[in-house]
Amino acid sequence: MSLAPDSQKLDFAGSPVNQKLSDEDKIELFRKMTRIRRLEQASLKMYNKGGIGGFCHLYIGQESVAVGTISLCGENDHIITAYRDHGHALAVGMSMNECMAELYGKASGCSKGKGGSMHFFAPDKNYWGGHGIVGGQTPLGLGLGYALKYNELEGCALCYLGDGAVNQGAVHESYNLAALFEIPVVFVIENNGYSMGTSQKRSSSFRGCLAQRAEGYDMDWDLVDGSDLYQIRAKSHIAMERARKESKPSILEIATYRYYGHSVADANAKKYRTPDEIENYKKNHDPIRLWERRLLEEGVLSEEKSKEIDDAAKDEAAASIEFAEQADPPSLEAIREDVYWETDHDTEASRIGRHFFTD
Amino acid sequence: MSRKMLYRHAIREGLDEELARDENVVIMGEEVAQYNGAYKVTEGLWEKWGCKRIVDTPISEAGFIGMGIGASMLGVRPVMELMFWSFHSVAFDQLVNNAACVRYMSGGLINVPIVVRGPANGGTNVGATHSHVPEGLFASFPGLKVCAPATPADAKGLIKAAIRDNDPVYVMENTLLYGTEGEVPDPADGDHIVPLGKAEVKREGSDLSLIAHGRSVIHCLAAAETLQEEHGINVEVLDLRSIRPLDQDAVLETVRKTNRAVLVDESKGFGGVSAMISHLIQELAFDHLDAPITRVTTIDAPAIYSPHVENDQLPNPKRIVEKVLRMA
Numbered sequence: 001m002s003l004a005p006d007s008q009k010l011d012f013a014g015s016p017v018n019q020k021l022s023d024e025d026k027i028e029l030f031r032k033m034t035r036i037r038r039l040e041q042a043s044l045k046m047y048n049k050g051g052i053g054g055f056c057h058l059y060i061g062q063e064s065v066a067v068g069t070i071s072l073c074g075e076n077d078h079i080i081t082a083y084r085d086h087g088h089a090l091a092v093g094m095s096m097n098e099c100m101a102e103l104y105g106k107a108s109g110c111s112k113g114k115g116g117s118m119h120f121f122a123p124d125k126n127y128w129g130g131h132g133i134v135g136g137q138t139p140l141g142l143g144l145g146y147a148l149k150y151n152e153l154e155g156c157a158l159c160y161l162g163d164g165a166v167n168q169g170a171v172h173e174s175y176n177l178a179a180l181f182e183i184p185v186v187f188v189i190e191n192n193g194y195s196m197g198t199s200q201k202r203s204s205s206f207r208g209c210l211a212q213r214a215e216g217y218d219m220d221w222d223l224v225d226g227s228d229l230y231q232i233r234a235k236s237h238i239a240m241e242r243a244r245k246e247s248k249p250s251i252l253e254i255a256t257y258r259y260y261g262h263s264v265a266d267a268n269a270k271k272y273r274t275p276d277e278i279e280n281y282k283k284n285h286d287p288i289r290l291w292e293r294r295l296l297e298e299g300v301l302s303e304e305k306s307k308e309i310d311d312a313a314k315d316e317a318a319a320s321i322e323f324a325e326q327a328d329p330p331s332l333e334a335i336r337e338d339v340y341w342e343t344d345h346d347t348e349a350s351r352i353g354r355h356f357f358t359d
Numbered sequence: 360m361s362r363k364m365l366y367r368h369a370i371r372e373g374l375d376e377e378l379a380r381d382e383n384v385v386i387m388g389e390e391v392a393q394y395n396g397a398y399k400v401t402e403g404l405w406e407k408w409g410c411k412r413i414v415d416t417p418i419s420e421a422g423f424i425g426m427g428i429g430a431s432m433l434g435v436r437p438v439m440e441l442m443f444w445s446f447h448s449v450a451f452d453q454l455v456n457n458a459a460c461v462r463y464m465s466g467g468l469i470n471v472p473i474v475v476r477g478p479a480n481g482g483t484n485v486g487a488t489h490s491h492v493p494e495g496l497f498a499s500f501p502g503l504k505v506c507a508p509a510t511p512a513d514a515k516g517l518i519k520a521a522i523r524d525n526d527p528v529y530v531m532e533n534t535l536l537y538g539t540e541g542e543v544p545d546p547a548d549g550d551h552i553v554p555l556g557k558a559e560v561k562r563e564g565s566d567l568s569l570i571a572h573g574r575s576v577i578h579c580l581a582a583a584e585t586l587q588e589e590h591g592i593n594v595e596v597l598d599l600r601s602i603r604p605l606d607q608d609a610v611l612e613t614v615r616k617t618n619r620a621v622l623v624d625e626s627k628g629f630g631g632v633s634a635m636i637s638h639l640i641q642e643l644a645f646d647h648l649d650a651p652i653t654r655v656t657t658i659d660a661p662a663i664y665s666p667h668v669e670n671d672q673l674p675n676p677k678r679i680v681e682k683v684l685r686m687a
Contacts, residue, residue: 078433112466121465128432129465136452139422143429150385150411150435170452173422180417338467339501341525349524353556353604356501357635359642 009225013294015234017072023300029071029229030295030306033063033288035313036087039096042317043086043103043117047264051325052103056117059087061259064287065190066091068232069158069254072240076148076155078126080141082162083118084190084258085130092125100320106327113330114338134195135161135168138187142174145185149247156243157185164195164203166210175251179217184243186236189253190226196262197272211253219249226256227285230294257281360545361512367400367537369511370476373518374401374438376546378408381436384522387414387423388440388477397442398478398537420450424475428457428527431473438522444479444531445491458527459502474521479507479531480574480625481662481673490662494531494572495624495631498603504555505602507531509576511541513600516553524555533574556604560613564595567683568613570636571623572599575655575674579623582679592683602632610636611644618649621682623674628656655682 012018021029040058047056059066062084070079070091081088089099094110102109103117110120111130120130128144131137141159148155165171166189178185189210195203206213214221220242224235232254239250259278261269270278295301336358342350364372377384390397392405392415405413416423420441427437441447447454454475461469481490498505504526508514514532521528544551561576562583569579576598586592597613599606614620620640624633637652658672671678 080429110466111464111468114466115464119464121468123432123465123468128429128469129461131457133452133456136425136456139425139453140429140432140457142422143426143431143435144433145429146426147430147433147435150430151433169449170421170425173419174425176417177419177422177426338463338465340504341462341467341470341472344467345525347525349520349554349556352554352606353601354607355556355604357605 009228012228012230012234015230017233017237018230026295026300027305027309029067030288030291030301031309031313032067032091033291034310035096035316036063036067036090037288038310038313038317039090039099039320040086042100042321044260044264046321052117053105054116055083056103056264057084057262058258058260058264059084061281061286062190062192062226062256063087064229064232064291065188065226065254065256068229069188069236072233072237073126073158074155076153077240078128078144078148078155078157080128080137080144080157081130081160082134082137082165083130083132084162085118085120088160089120089122089127092122092127094120094122094125094127096316096320097323100324101327104324104327105329106324107330107334108327112334112338135165135171137161138165138171138174142178142183142185145178145183145243146181148184154244155184156240158188159185160188160190162195163189163191163193163200163210166213167204175214175217175219178249179219182247183249184247185249186239186243187249187251189251190256191253192256192258194262194272197266197268199272209253211251214251219251221251221253224252224254226254227287227290229287229291257285360548361542362545363540364511364543365537366511366514366539366541367398369515369543370400370518370532371402371404372546373515375404375407377519377522378404378412383434383436385412385414385435385437386440387416387427387437389416389418389442391415391440398534400537401440420446421453424450425453425457427473428453428471431471432461432469436472436522438474438476441475441477443489444477444493445489447491447493454497455500459500463502470525471527472525473527474518474530475527476518476530477532478534480533480535481657482535482669484664484666484669486664487661492625492657494602495626495635497529498632502527504528504604505531506555506600507573507602508600509536509573509598511539512543512551513553515543516551517555517600519550519552520555528555531573536574536577553600555601556606557601558597558599558606558609560595561598562594562596564593564617566592566617567594567619567621567686568597568617569594569621569623569679570597570599570610570613572602572632573625575623575625578674578676578679581676582683585676585680586683590684594683599632607639610639614640614644615647618647619686620648620652621679621686622652622654623679624654624656625674626656627659628654629659631656650686653682653686655679
């Protein structure tokens with residue numbers, strides 16, 4: 001995943017979409033990434049303490065991808081991702097409280113405690129999940145774009161997937177349909193180098209990079225350095241505009257890195273890659289530290305302001321734990337709710353025939 | 360007034376009426392548009408409604424069904440044809456994990472108003488891969504609804520109910536019924552809708568109940584005539600029509616009336632719709648039974664190709680008559 005050496009890197013700060021950013025916008029991007037990291041660190045802590053069950057796939061290291069791309073979204077842009085979905089949730093504007101409560105399996109969680117870590121949703125914020133099956137969400141993302149086109153709305157669907165998803169059949173079927181039907185969708189491959197414990201080299205056969213497979217489907221593609229927020233925004237903007245204005249799909253491959261295991265339960269997280277590799281990323285490629293440094297250089301951010309933002313994020317995460325711990329779990333009755341729209345709304349149709357078969 | 364219509368034309372009329380009623384309804388599938396449908400169910404619809412409403416897809420079931428599910432989350436109402444329901448296996452993740460579970464996992468924030476329809480039957484000499492009967496399979500997933508019409512009138516009425524329903528509905532048709540004819544109410548007399556969850560007694564009787572769905576209903580009606588004429592046994596035939604939601608009251612009512620039940624089901628014996636019906640009868644009408652519940656199901660092996668014996672593997676009037684006579 002190593003991209004061009006620093007000396008050869010282009011500076012994307014001057015791209016029109018970045019020139020439009022106000023100082024406050026830039027600080028807000030920093031705040032969002034910082035909040036994601038602090039929420040994830042809090043999640044990790046509480047998972048290890050037993051407060052959170054199931055799987056918990058942390059986004060630490062990848063924050064710039066969700067924040068950078070989603071910062072470009074407007075009213076008719078829609079978002080869908082896989083199970084590493086906490087970062088996107090905060091990026092679209094969901095609260096830490098509803099996210100943490102969902103992790104705790106509480107009724108006040110974003111999915112009423114019915115989805116868990118992998119299944120966060122906020123359709124009111126154009127966020128369609130949060131999906132557990134690798135690659136399974138890609139046809140749905142395609143469908144969001146299909147609906148935009150059907151309704152003649154100028155927008156795009158951002159459909160995120162991991163590098164481990166690119167060999168799934170549903171992904172390739174989605175690529176083909178997207179190009180064939182000219183659907184306004186951008187497939188964003190968040191390439192963190194590992195599909196669970198299997199490195200990219202051991203899992204995928206490809207020429208050039210994973211995004212280049214787009215050529216087989218006559219689709220545009222680009223490769224993005226995920227540690228550079230300006231670059232993410234500049235390149236994503238082009239793909240998103242291609243979708244919105246020309247109704248053409250693209251594949252973006254954003255090189256990134258996760259500092260922790262595939263999930264918190266990944267027993268081999270430190271075995272399939274070297275400590276040096278992880279340290280190198282933390283030290284030299286961390287997207288939050290690089291953005292912070294950039295904003296300090298630009299004079300947009302001060303050390304004090306940075307600390308203030310970080311402290312506030314820490315406090316907010318701590319408060320979300322408090323909120324989640326005190327929240328009520330779902331009732332037993334709630335198990336039967338949200339299965340069918342018709343029964344939930346007690347419609348005439350729902351009163352005909354037996355819908356549930358609990359003895 | 361009603362008219363005689365073919366089963367395939369009755370479905371088409373239902374689709375056509377719903378396309379006219381709701382501009383969000385889109386028909387998608389392999390060969391549904393320019394080819395006029397592999398079984399001519401959608402014949403003429405592309406010419407009438409054009410490329411936006413009638414969409415040919417590539418052979419890519421996971422892709423286009425998932426796409427339809429995604430589009431439905433934003434208000435499109437896709438009616439997707441599986442050329443054979445047997446092809447569900449290549450789209451299973453979409454049909455189950457996404458269509459059935461997204462509403463639940465989102466705490467009710469999303470609904471998926473899709474219809475997936477197509478033939479689900481054996482008996483056409485196409486071997487095991489093309490002869491699956493998955494209504495029991497899909498009915499076992501909460502979040503999904505399943506129906507299996509046996510007659511042209513029910514086929515039209517159920518497809519219309521399915522399209523109007525705000526949950527995913529899987530309609531299991533039958534290639535061997537597409538060319539059958541029956542009375543269908545005239546649209547001039549009002550919308551003909553058969554609600555999901557409503558069974559129908561297709562033949563009144565007093566001695567024994569045959570309970571079936573799909574093409575097995577037609578076999579039951581034929582068997583009933585033989586039993587009446589040759590053996591003086593007056594059987595009732597209950598057509599479930601809808602598998603989930605299920606008209607449990609109608610099942611119990613016919614059993615309480617005749618006190619004997621033979622379940623006829625093109626599924627295999629292990630699991631399947633009839634296994635569920637049998638459980639419900641024993642639990643809720645045990646005291647009304649004068650004999651054990653028996654079943655006529657497909658002989659428990661993958662579907663055989665050979666035209667010489669395929670019909671004997673499936674439920675058929677002869678096997679139903681024999682089963683009833685063994686109970687008597």
